[in-house]
Amino acid sequence: MSKSTFANNPKYFEAIIQLRPYDDEVFEFIKGDIKRTKTDTIFISKVEQLKTGVDIYISSQRYARSLGQKLKRAFRDWTLLITKKFQTASRLESKVLSRATVCFRKNEERRVSED
Numbered sequence: 001m002s003k004s005t006f007a008n009n010p011k012y013f014e015a016i017i018q019l020r021p022y023d024d025e026v027f028e029f030i031k032g033d034i035k036r037t038k039t040d041t042i043f044i045s046k047v048e049q050l051k052t053g054v055d056i057y058i059s060s061q062r063y064a065r066s067l068g069q070k071l072k073r074a075f076r077d078w079t080l081l082i083t084k085k086f087q088t089a090s091r092l093e094s095k096v097l098s099r100a101t102v103c104f105r106k107n108e109e110r111r112v113s114e115d
Contacts, residue, residue: 010043010045011045011046012045012059013045013046013057013058013059013099014058014059014060014061014064014099014100015057015058015060015061015063015064015065015099015100015101015102016055016056016057016058016064016099016100016101016102017030017055017056017058017064017067017068017102017104018053018054018055018056018101018102018103018104018105019053019054019055019056019104020052020053020103020104020105020106021052021053021106022049022053022054023106025075026071026075026078026104027054027056029071029074029075030056030067030071031044033067033070034058037063041059041060042058042059042060042063043058043059044056044057044058044059045057045058045059061084061098061099061100064100064102065082065100065102067102068080068082068102068104071104072104075104077106077107078104078105078106078107079104079105079107080102080103080104081102081103081105082100082101082102082103083100083101083103084098084099084100084101085098085099085100085101086098087099
């Protein structure tokens with residue numbers, strides 16, 4: 001199957017962008033950047049609210065990685081961690097398919113207790 005066949009499924013995703021903790025400004029930046037792409041192959045499949053933040057499921061791994069770099073430049077007090085996880089091996093194309101996780105975490109100032 002071609003990539004466009006998978007992308008027609010509204011639940012399809014190649015990457016997860018994790019915001020820890022949830023921040024309105026960063027979330028709106030991500031939504032606005034996706035709207036500016038003006039392509040139907042890049043979309044948000046699902047947004048999952050968690051106790052520790054939010055997971056945003058994106059249809060394009062390459063776009064999610066580049067968006068992570070944009071976020072890092074725009075929000076200096078956040079850290080970026082990009083990992084990938086084995087998904088499946090395509091027997092037709094002899095390729096290993098993986099899913100990326102782009103974790104964008106706010107730097108917390110650690111307070112030293114004076115006991």
